[in-house]
Amino acid sequence: xxxxxxxxxxxxxxxxxxxxxxxxxxxxxxxxxxxxxxxxxxxxxxxxxxxxxxxxxxxxxxxxxxxxxxxxxxxxxxxxxxxxxxxxxxxxxxxxxxxxxxxxxxxxxxxxxxxxxxxxxxxxxxxxxxxxxxxxxxxxxxxxxxxxxxxxxxxxxxxxxxxxxxxxxxxxxxxxxxxxxxxxxxxxxxxxxxxxxxxxxxxxxxxxxxxxxxxxxxxxxxxxxxxxxxxxxxxxxxxxxxxxxxxxxxxxxxxxxxxxxxxxxxxxxxxxxxxxxxxxxxxxxxxxxxxxxxxxxxxxxxxxxxxxxxxxxxxxxxxxxxxxxxxxxxxxxxxxxxxxxxxxxxxxxxxxxxxxxxxxxxxxxxxxxxxxxxxxxxxxxxxxxxxxxxxxxxxxxxxxxxxxxxxxxxxxxxxxxxxxxxxxxxxxxxxxxxxxxxxxxxxxxxxxxxxxxxxxxxxxxxxxxxxxxxxxxxxxxxxxxxxxxxxxxxxxxxxxxxxxxxxxxxxxxxxxxxxxxx
Amino acid sequence: xxxxxxxxxxxxxxxxxxxxxxxxxxxxxxxxxxxxxxxxxxxxxxxxxxxxxxxxxxxxxxxxxxxxxxxxxxxxxxxxxxxxxxxxxxxxxxxxxxxxxxxxxxxxxxxxxxxxxxxxxxxxxxxxxxxxxxxxxxxxxxxxxxxxxxxxxxxxxxxxxxxxxxxxxxxxxxxxxxxxxxxxxxxxxxxxxxxxxxxxxxxxxxxxxxxxxxxxxxxxxxxxxxxxxxxxxxxxxxxxxxxxxxxxxxxxxxxxxxxxxxxxxxxxxxxxxxxxxxxxxxxxxxxxxxxxx
Numbered sequence: 001x002x003x004x005x006x007x008x009x010x011x012x013x014x015x016x017x018x019x020x021x022x023x024x025x026x027x028x029x030x031x032x033x034x035x036x037x038x039x040x041x042x043x044x045x046x047x048x049x050x051x052x053x054x055x056x057x058x059x060x061x062x063x064x065x066x067x068x069x070x071x072x073x074x075x076x077x078x079x080x081x082x083x084x085x086x087x088x089x090x091x092x093x094x095x096x097x098x099x100x101x102x103x104x105x106x107x108x109x110x111x112x113x114x115x116x117x118x119x120x121x122x123x124x125x126x127x128x129x130x131x132x133x134x135x136x137x138x139x140x141x142x143x144x145x146x147x148x149x150x151x152x153x154x155x156x157x158x159x160x161x162x163x164x165x166x167x168x169x170x171x172x173x174x175x176x177x178x179x180x181x182x183x184x185x186x187x188x189x190x191x192x193x194x195x196x197x198x199x200x201x202x203x204x205x206x207x208x209x210x211x212x213x214x215x216x217x218x219x220x221x222x223x224x225x226x227x228x229x230x231x232x233x234x235x236x237x238x239x240x241x242x243x244x245x246x247x248x249x250x251x252x253x254x255x256x257x258x259x260x261x262x263x264x265x266x267x268x269x270x271x272x273x274x275x276x277x278x279x280x281x282x283x284x285x286x287x288x289x290x291x292x293x294x295x296x297x298x299x300x301x302x303x304x305x306x307x308x309x310x311x312x313x314x315x316x317x318x319x320x321x322x323x324x325x326x327x328x329x330x331x332x333x334x335x336x337x338x339x340x341x342x343x344x345x346x347x348x349x350x351x352x353x354x355x356x357x358x359x360x361x362x363x364x365x366x367x368x369x370x371x372x373x374x375x376x377x378x379x380x381x382x383x384x385x386x387x388x389x390x391x392x393x394x395x396x397x398x399x400x401x402x403x404x405x406x407x408x409x410x411x412x413x414x415x416x417x418x419x420x421x422x423x424x425x426x427x428x429x430x431x432x433x434x435x436x437x438x439x440x441x442x443x444x445x446x447x448x449x450x451x452x453x454x455x456x457x458x459x460x461x462x463x464x465x466x467x468x469x470x471x472x473x474x475x476x477x478x479x480x481x482x483x484x485x486x487x488x489x490x491x492x493x494x495x496x497x498x499x500x501x502x503x504x505x506x507x508x509x510x511x512x513x514x515x516x517x518x
Numbered sequence: 519x520x521x522x523x524x525x526x527x528x529x530x531x532x533x534x535x536x537x538x539x540x541x542x543x544x545x546x547x548x549x550x551x552x553x554x555x556x557x558x559x560x561x562x563x564x565x566x567x568x569x570x571x572x573x574x575x576x577x578x579x580x581x582x583x584x585x586x587x588x589x590x591x592x593x594x595x596x597x598x599x600x601x602x603x604x605x606x607x608x609x610x611x612x613x614x615x616x617x618x619x620x621x622x623x624x625x626x627x628x629x630x631x632x633x634x635x636x637x638x639x640x641x642x643x644x645x646x647x648x649x650x651x652x653x654x655x656x657x658x659x660x661x662x663x664x665x666x667x668x669x670x671x672x673x674x675x676x677x678x679x680x681x682x683x684x685x686x687x688x689x690x691x692x693x694x695x696x697x698x699x700x701x702x703x704x705x706x707x708x709x710x711x712x713x714x715x716x717x718x719x720x721x722x723x724x725x726x727x728x729x730x731x732x733x734x735x736x737x738x739x740x741x742x743x744x745x746x747x748x749x750x751x752x753x754x755x756x757x758x759x760x761x762x763x764x765x766x767x768x769x770x771x772x773x774x775x776x777x778x779x780x781x782x783x784x785x786x787x788x789x790x791x792x793x794x795x796x797x798x799x800x801x802x803x804x805x806x807x808x809x810x811x
Contacts, residue, residue, distance in 0.1 A: 029635050159657045167680070173652075186631070354629050383629050385591050385636070422718065431695040432714040436627060438591075440752030446694060462695060480627075482714030 007081050007270045011088040018085040022142060023182060025352050025392055031403065033391050038348055040085070040135050041394030045069035046222040047136075047344050050129035051395050053122040054341035061396050069229060074286070076230035080216055080223050081268030086134040086204070087216055091254070094208045103210045106218040109301050115224040116305020117312055124313035125337075126368050130345035132221050140371065141201035143351040144191040144360065151184035189356040189380075193371065212254040217266045227265030236287040237262050237273070243281065249273045316368035325492050327365050328375035328473065330358060330389045331382055331409040332399040334497040342397035345371035349389035349398055356380040357475065358389065373398075375411055377475025377491050382411060384438035384474060407439075408499040412473035412491040414444065414466050421488035423461040427453050431462045433477035433489050443470035444477055444489075464489075472500060548771040548799065548806035553763045558741045559607035565737065565765040566611055568811040575734050578616030580682035584608050585733075587689050587704055588624035588639055590750045591632040597744040597757045599633070600689045602642035604739045604763065608685060609649055621650045621677055624707040630654065659710035666726025668719045673710030674731060686733035686769060690740045690776045692748030692756075696720055698780060699749050700773040701736040702728055702789045721792040728769065729798055736772045738764040740779055770799025771806045778803070 021037040028034065041047050048065025052058060068079055080087050118129045130136045158176055162169050180186075191197075207214035216223045241260050242249055249257050252272045256263040274282040319327075330349055333339045350358040350373055357380035358373040365372060373389070375382060384407055390400040401409065414433075418424040423431070423446075437444040446462040453459040466489075473491045481487035551568035555561035566572055576582055586600030594601055605622065612620045622643060626633040630653045634640040640651050658676035678684055688704035695717060696703060702724050706713055709727065716723040740762040744751040751757065760779060766772035770793045774784035784790050784801040794801035 027629075027631055029631065162655075162657045354632065383591065383632060385632065386629070426718075428718045429695060429720065430714070430717050432717050434694045435717075435749060438628075438750060438752065440747060440756075442694075442747050480714055482712055482717065 005271060005275050007272075010082040011091065014083045015085045015088040018138075022139065022147075022351075025348055026186065027352070027354050027386070027388060031385070031387065033352070033388055036348065036352065036392040037139065038346075038392050038394040039064075041065075041133075041344055041346055041348075043068050044133060044135055044222065044394075045072065045079075046129050046133050046225055047395065049225065050119060050122040050127050051342055051344070053119060054125060054127035055338070059342070059395060061394065069226070072226045072229045073233040074235060076233065076235050076264065076267055076269050077223060077226045078269045079226055080220075081270040084134060084216075084222075086138045087213065087268070089138070090205070090208060090213055090215065093205065094212050094254075097208045099208075099212070100210050103207070103214070103218070106207075106210075106214070111217075111219050111221070111224040112301040113304065113308070114219060115221045115228075116301055117308025118221055119225075120305050120309020121312035121316075122309075122341075124309055125341065126313040126316055127341050127343070128312060128316070128368065129221060130343070131370060132219075133344070133346075134215070134220050134222055136344060136346040137197075137200055137204070139351075140193075140197040140345075140347045140360075143197075143347040144194040145198040145201075147185050147351075148189055148191065148194070152188055154179060154184050155188065187356060191350070191359060192362055193360045213268070216268065217255045223268075224265075230267070231265040232289060234286045234289045235264075236285055237264075237267065238283045238285060239281065243279075246278065248276065248278065249282075252276045317366060319366035319369075324365075326490075327361075327493050328377070328412050328475070328491060330373055330375060330398045331387075331406050331411055331472075331474075332390055332401050333397070334409075339397050340369055340372065342395045343372045344395050344397070346394060347371065347373075348392045348394065349373045352388045352392045353380065354383045354386045354388060355479075357382050375475060375491075377478035378487055379479075381476040381479040382474040384476075404502075405499070408472065408502065410472050410494065410497040410499060411475065412493045413468055413471050414473065414475075414477050414489050414491050416464065416466065417486075417488050417490065420483055420486065421464070422483070423449075423463045425488075427451050427459055427461055429461050430482065431464060432480050432482055434462075434464055436476045436480045438474065438476060439470045439472065441467075441470055443467050443472070470500060548766065548768040549809060550764060550766040550768070550771050550775045550806050551809045551811055552775065553765075553811040554761055556761050558601055558603040558761070558763070561741070561761065561763045562604045562607040562737065563611065564811040565763040566608075568809045569735075569765055569767070572608075572611035572615040575685070576612050576615035576617050576683050579618050580616070581680070582612045582617045582620045582683045582685065583678050583681040584612065584620055584622050584685045584687055585678065585704065585707060586622065586624060586637075586639060586687040586739075587707065588633050588637045589627045589707065591628035591636050592750060592752065593636050594638050595742070595754065595757065596751045597689060597691055597742045598749060598751050599637040600639070600687050601739045601741045602638040604737070604741065605639055605687060606642045608687060608737060609643060609646065612683075612685075613646075613648060617648070617683075619648050619650065621652070621681065623652055623654060623675075623677065625654045625675070625709070625713075656710070662730065664726045664730050666722070666729060668722045669716070669726040672727055674727075675708040675710065678708040678731070683735075684731075684733045686736040688736075688738055689743075690738050690764075690779060691744035691751070692746050692780070694748065696787065696789050697782070698773075698777060698787055698789075700776050700787075700790075701733075701738060701769040702773055702793055705731060721788040724789050725792045725796045725798060728793060729796065733769060734767065736766055736769040738772050738776045740764060740776060743779060745780060766806075768799040768806070770794055770801050774801040774803060775806070775808065 025036040043064040045065045045068045048062040204215045256266040357375050360371045361369045361374045387406045390398045434444045446464045449463045450460045475491045477489045478487045551565045553561045553565035586605045590598040592598040609620050659673040660676050662674045663671050693699040740760045742759045746756040773790050777784045
């Protein structure tokens with residue numbers, strides 16, 4: 001066990017905070033969410049840098065990220081050693097993993113070959129940084145894999161308990177309620193890419209077989225960015241080299257002492273060396289700024305980064321037109337291009353989605369949209385009064401709207417397929433879609449039509465139709481359509497997503513509850 | 519000899535008179551209490567008292583289910599869900615009559631968390647002893663044989679099946695398909711599976727379920743009714759305040775009376791008509807005793 005240092009305490013606090021905020025990223029009985037894990041992304045310099053490069057403008061929500069980047073100039077990679085929850089997780093498990101020595105392809109400039117193309121791709125309009133952002137990686141593994149798995153397990157036990165002890169299970173209900181309300185997801189949702197998200201996470205753990213914090217020092221684009229800035233700054237460890245009479249730092253340092261000289265772009269400021277130095281020689285102090293770039297991040301990598309950025313930006317753009325019809329974005333997203341530039345791919349909107357309507361895109365929206373949220377109405381619809389996805393989105397890719405604004409935002413438009421729809425195809429009544437349509441004036445209406453039934457007798461059925469001017473594409477109609485498999489009404493993407501006009505305040509009807517005792 | 523003959527005649531005539539006798543008893547059985555007043559809790563109690571009070575239905579130590587409509591994510595003033603004041607009054611009366619436990623639930627259409635919150639029902643009943651407001655748990659549905667005209671069986675909620683007393687508390691409102699949704703349709707809140715599928719033959723399907731699963735008491739919330747764009751509404755322009763509570767042991771009779779509040783005749787509603795034709799209750803207004811309170 002390592003000695004308790006301030007860095008250690010900070011790490012555990014931030015990890016706990018991260019997990020608590022993760023669990024709080026869920027509907028808790030009020031329209032506004034109290035706190036969500038989005039703060040971590042807003043303070044994430046990689047997200048800030050890549051998003052602002054992509055939109056070529058200042059994004060106020062991400063100001064904390066810029067602040068952290070600025071602080072890194074003075075405090076080095078303190079984020080990695082004191083805050084990053086993924087780093088903390090690695091520190092917690094790494095002691096149990098035997099090391100096999102550095103993996104040759106990863107040493108040297110590999111991390112710069114990762115960071116520069118990502119940043120230049122952002123500059124050329126394709127923001128992919130979120131795919132490899134450590135916090136996003138961790139959150140996606142939690143959201144798509146670990147949390148649903150935990151929910152499944154707990155709920156499975158709870159259900160089978162009912163089969164075993166029946167109504168007596170009620171005695172345990174208060175305890176289960178606590179678990180259900182605070183620890184596990186509200187409903188079981190299977191996510192596409194769950195396996196892939198878990199795989200990436202386990203791959204990072206696997207790298208610990210080679211060296212401590214292998215991901216952090218060799219690959220992590222966030223760490224690399226902070227390291228570049230840190231190297232320019234004035235913070236110094238004294239002495240800079242291993243002392244010839246001791247060399248113990250080599251054992252204690254998790255990241256930077258595989259050579260004689262401390263690699264300042266890899267130092268995560270855990271300060272283990274200072275705490276453990278038998279001679280108490282080591283100090284961290286401010287000196288004169290060095291203003292040099294690491295040799296491995298030289299001109300070649302920089303130019304290669306530009307080239308890589310162009311390749312990424314231009315080769316990740318293909319989108320099959322027929323697939324686009326069902327590419328429905330969360331409410332409030334009006335422009336696909338802007339959305340893709342801003343989306344962090346963190347998965348928070350999918351975590352919080354009240355009806356599990358949002359799922360990560362695989363390749364439907366083109367490779368550049370991997371992990372971006374899509375509404376899949378057949379699996380879950382957008383709840384009319386809910387605004388949670390916009391509230392948790394760290395970068396404002398999904399705007400944070402008031403309920404009355406959000407209800408008017410257009411996700412798509414519903415279209416009937418009369419070859420499937422029962423009142424048309426089977427000449428029987430149905431109208432479940434109209435029943436569920438949440439728009440006060442009903443965007444789905446029906447007319448009574450008298451037809452000759454298939455038995456030759458006249459039948460009167462209600463045939464539905466869509467009022468485009470009122471339809472916001474929430475998808476509840478497609479979700480509840482009682483047909484199996486393909487729904488007879490489907491929401492399709494529309495180019496013009498101008499919000500619906502505000503409902504007319506017709507002579508302000510009196511509040512029927514006024515003056516009535518509750 | 520004389521006595522035998524008399525018995526024979528009596529026996530034979532009872533065969534012929536069977537239908538008439540049944541109607542006679544049915545007509546006597548259908549008492550509909552209609553209470554009016556701005557204090558909705560007190561109005562609910564008045565309607566109950568007119569039927570003989572809750573102690574007529576709930577005996578000490580019994581488990582009671584009060585089943586309101588919590589189907590939609592709407593606040594109470596939109597008349598899409600049952601008035602929480604009415605639900606609370608009923609729950610209190612059940613407890614007063616000695617109920618061991620009162621359970622309140624509904625299988626919602628919108629997100630259950632939002633529905634339970636927005637309807638005000640969860641908050642109103644919060645902290646009451648021996649009262650349970652729980653969301654539906656899928657594993658509690660049990661397959662029940664109906665052998666009805668269109669439904670052979672249905673998944674019904676275990677807590678409703680196992681309750682000693684079941685009180686049906688719908689809100690009276692407009693519906694696109696069945697024109698109105700009242701007591702008969704409120705049973706859908708304890709049905710599992712693909713509920714949308716029964717809309718193909720809604721009136722017969724509802725009669726099938728209600729023929730087997732029969733609430734002891736139906737209390738229709740007409741404190742305010744939704745007259746258009748049901749069953750969700752969403753605009754106060756579609757809401758009409760009536761301050762009425764209708765209670766009856768005969769669900770069809772309660773539904774029939776509530777129909778008149780919308781300016782319609784009971785026979786206009788296929789669900790009510792079918793239920794009546796299948797002998798589930800009385801829909802002829804002149805054959806029921808309407809007690810105003």
